Structure formats: structure tokens, C-alpha cells
Amino acid sequence: MLDTDQPGPHQPLISILIAARNEEVTMLDCLQAIDQLKYLPGTVEVLIGNDQSTDQTGLIVSAFSQNHPDVRLLTITEPVAGLRGKANVLAQLAQQARGQTLFFTDADTQVPPDWLVEIGRSFTGNTGIVTGVTLPEGPSLFHKLQKIDWLYNLTLTHLVSSVGIPVTAMGNNMAVSRTAYEAVGGYESIPFSITEDYALFRAIVKQGFGFRNLLDQRVLAHTKPVETSNAFLQQRKRWMRGATNLPLWMVIMLYIQYLAGPLLLALGWFAPVLALALYLSKLLIQTLVLSIGLARLNQTKLGAYALLFEIYQLIIGPLAVLYYLFPTTIEWKGRKYVT
Numbered sequence: 001m002l003d004t005d006q007p008g009p010h011q012p013l014i015s016i017l018i019a020a021r022n023e024e025v026t027m028l029d030c031l032q033a034i035d036q037l038k039y040l041p042g043t044v045e046v047l048i049g050n051d052q053s054t055d056q057t058g059l060i061v062s063a064f065s066q067n068h069p070d071v072r073l074l075t076i077t078e079p080v081a082g083l084r085g086k087a088n089v090l091a092q093l094a095q096q097a098r099g100q101t102l103f104f105t106d107a108d109t110q111v112p113p114d115w116l117v118e119i120g121r122s123f124t125g126n127t128g129i130v131t132g133v134t135l136p137e138g139p140s141l142f143h144k145l146q147k148i149d150w151l152y153n154l155t156l157t158h159l160v161s162s163v164g165i166p167v168t169a170m171g172n173n174m175a176v177s178r179t180a181y182e183a184v185g186g187y188e189s190i191p192f193s194i195t196e197d198y199a200l201f202r203a204i205v206k207q208g209f210g211f212r213n214l215l216d217q218r219v220l221a222h223t224k225p226v227e228t229s230n231a232f233l234q235q236r237k238r239w240m241r242g243a244t245n246l247p248l249w250m251v252i253m254l255y256i257q258y259l260a261g262p263l264l265l266a267l268g269w270f271a272p273v274l275a276l277a278l279y280l281s282k283l284l285i286q287t288l289v290l291s292i293g294l295a296r297l298n299q300t301k302l303g304a305y306a307l308l309f310e311i312y313q314l315i316i317g318p319l320a321v322l323y324y325l326f327p328t329t330i331e332w333k334g335r336k337y338v339t
Contacts, residue, residue: 014044014116015099019089020061021051021333023107026224027060033110035068038117046071047097048107049089051333057107072096081188085333086171087196091187102181104197106172106223109134114218119175128180128209129201132173132219133158133297136226143225145312146232148302152286152309155293158215166205167213167250168242171197173221180209194330195242202245215296236320238330258317283310 016034020027034046050058050073058073065071074096079088094102101120105111115132122130133154136146157167174197184190184203193199205211226232243254256263260282268275287306294300 013099014039014101014103014120015094015097016044016046016103016105017090017093017097018046018048018105018107019051019086019093020048020053020057020107021086021089022053022055022057024053024056024060026108027057028064029110030105030107031061031064031068031071033112034105036113037111037115038113042070044070044116045098047074047093048072049074049076049093051076051086051089083187083192085194085196087187087190087192087199090196094181094186100178102176102178104171104174104176105221109172109221109223111173111221112218115173115221118216118218119214122212122214123175123177126208126210127212128177128183128204128207129169130175130212130214131169131201132214132221133216134170134173134221134223135297135299136224137222138225141308144302144305145309146225147299148290148305148309149312149316151293151297151299151302152290154213155215155289155296158213159289159292161211161213166201166211167246168198169201169211169213171195172223173219174201176200176204177209180204180207183207183209193242193245194238198242198245215293217296217298220297232316233320233323234331236316237324237328240320240324241330255321257313258321260317261314262318286310 018030023030031046037044046068048061048071050061058075061071061073065073074093076089076092080091080095083091090104101123103116103119111132119130119132135150135154136143138144138146154170160167181200181204184200184207187196187200190196190199190203201211226235240254244251246254260279264275264279267278290303290306290309294303
């Protein structure tokens with residue numbers, strides 16, 4: 001199934017874990033991308049948890065596995081340890097996995113051919129968790145703005161992580177050493193979170209393991225953007241719910257970023273020169289961060305959307321905060337979660 005020109009007959013076994021719920025539209029693309037990964041045959045297993053899908057997801061995986069014996073479909077029916085949703089699926093897949101390194105991606109994500117090799121190289125010393133970078137792909141202006149939004153925030157995460165400050169991980173492009181996963185007791189021992197990737201990241205870092213957030217085209221995966229404003233706000237509500245567990249100073253900075261427009265307008269009423277200086281400083285920092293991300297990931301064509309991104313941020317930020325504070329449940333993959 002998998003091929004490589006990498007030398008060495010004694011590679012450790014790798015397990016790729018994928019939680020899938022009603023993913024018939026993207027499942028085959030995900031599997032075909034995994035089939036192009038560069039690694040030694042026989043050293044990788046792919047475990048896919050079918051989370052009570054009501055579409056053709058299970059049939060697609062079953063058909064694909066007929067010619068790919070390293071791909072296994074597991075049907076997930078009952079929860080373990082009080083877990084729900086994706087965390088429950090991944091916990092059960094990890095119990096079945098034999099790998100010394102657990103790689104995580106999503107059924108709507110396509111990983112690059114060098115994914116395993118490049119992320120694997122980052123497991124040096126006591127590193128317990130490594131995150132790649134993922135960007136949404138789509139043809140519309142809304143899709144392009146989501147893409148530059150992800151790029152900006154993931155570049156920020158990389159830069160902050162590079163100076164030793166842990167921020168978060170990305171569950172559709174992430175790897176964890178078996179040692180680190182077992183040291184925290186797996187998902188079964190972590191309090192349930194709708195942002196299960198951050199919960200695992202936080203537990204591993206708290207246990208004393210190292211972390212890395214890569215910003216490299218060789219680990220750049222692609223995923224689906226959201227198509228509607230409601231789905232977009234639901235996505236942000238879920239992300240912001242997870243972000244409340246960040247250190248207080250990070251939560252404050254997040255709210256300042258989201259509410260920059262209203263805050264600067266209010267400040268401008270009393271101190272217009274200071275407000276203008278702060279706004280220009282924000283634009284300068286934002287431009288520098290975007291420049292780094294665009295260059296590192298070879299996405300320079302996105303630079304044309306930089307000015308539109310500023311308008312997008314000024315509008316989306318306050319809307320996301322208001323929607324998050326509005327007392328509604330989080331809906332994800334057809335399930336509702338109380339915030």
C-alpha cells in the first residue's frame with residue numbers, strides 16, 4: 001500500500017487513526033492521499049472508526065480495504081469512559097492500535113506524501129506531540145478568506161510555540177508518541193472536551209513532554225472549508241469553547257484580537273492618536289505574520305487577499321464572540337453539545 005525510498009529495515013510501526021462520521025463525500029479522497037504516503041511497506045496501519053454513520057462511509061472504507069490490507073474499519077457503537085463523539089472514537093482506535101507513534105487526521109483531510117517522514121523526524125528527545133499545518137481549500141472568496149485566516153493563526157501558533165510557549169494542537173494533522181499517550185492515560189483519562197485535540201495536547205505538555213508546531217510545506221494538509229455562515233459560526237463557537245482552557249493571558253489576547261475593531265473605536269473616542277497608533281501596529285504585526293506564513297507554506301498567491309482579510313477580521317471577530325456568548329448548544333457532526 002505505502003511506498004518510499006527511505007532506507008532502514010527496522011522502522012517502528014505507525015498507526016494512523018481517523019474518526020469518520022457521515023464522510024461519504026470526502027472519505028475516498030482521504031484514503032487515496034494516505035495511499036500516496038512515503039514510508040516502508042508493512043510499517044503502517046490505518047484504523048478508521050465508523051462513528052454511527054448513516055451514509056455510505058462504511059461501505060467506501062470496506063471497499064477500499066479489500067485491496068489495502070493495512071486499512072481496517074472499526075464500527076464504533078458504545079462509548080467508553082463517559083466519552084462522546086470524536087474523543088470516544090479515537091480512544092477506541094488507540095486501544096486497537098499497535099503503533100509506537102499515533103498519527104491523527106480527519107476523513108475530510110488530505111495529508112501530503114511526506115507527512116509521516118517529516119513529522120516523524122521531529123520526535124527527538126522527550127518530544128511527545130507534533131502538529132503539522134492544515135489549510136482549507138475552496139474556490140470562492142469566502143473559502144480564500146478562511147484559508148488566510150487559518151494560515152495567520154497557525155503561523156502565530158508556530159511562532160509562539162517556537163519560543164517554548166505551548167498553545168494548542170490540530171487534530172487533523174497531529175502525531176503523538178505512544179509513550180506520551182500512555183503516560184496521560186489516553187483519552188479515557190482526560191476530561192471530555194469538544195476540542196479533544198487541545199485536551200490531549202494540554203495533558204501531554206502538563207506531563208512534561210516536549211511539543212512542536214511545524215510550519216512547513218512538507219507537512220501541509222488540505223481540508224474542506226465550511227460553506228455556510230451558520231456552520232462557520234458553529235465552528236468558531238467550538239474552537240472558542242476549547243480556547244477558554246488556555247492560560248488567562250492567552251484568552252485575553254484572543255478576545256482583544258476578535259474585538260479589535262470595537263475596542264479601537266471606543267478608544268478613538270477618547271484618544272484618537274493612540275487608537276490610530278495601535279491600529280497601525282496591529283496591521284504591521286499582522287502583515288509580518290502573514291508574510292512568514294505565506295512564504296513558508298509557498299502560498300504567496302494568497303497575499304492578494306491580505307487587505308480583504310483585515311475587513312473580514314473586523315466583521316467576523318465581533319460576530320464570533322456574540323455567537324459564542326449566545327446561549328446555544330454546539331452542533332457538530334449532527335450531534336449537540338452543551339457548552
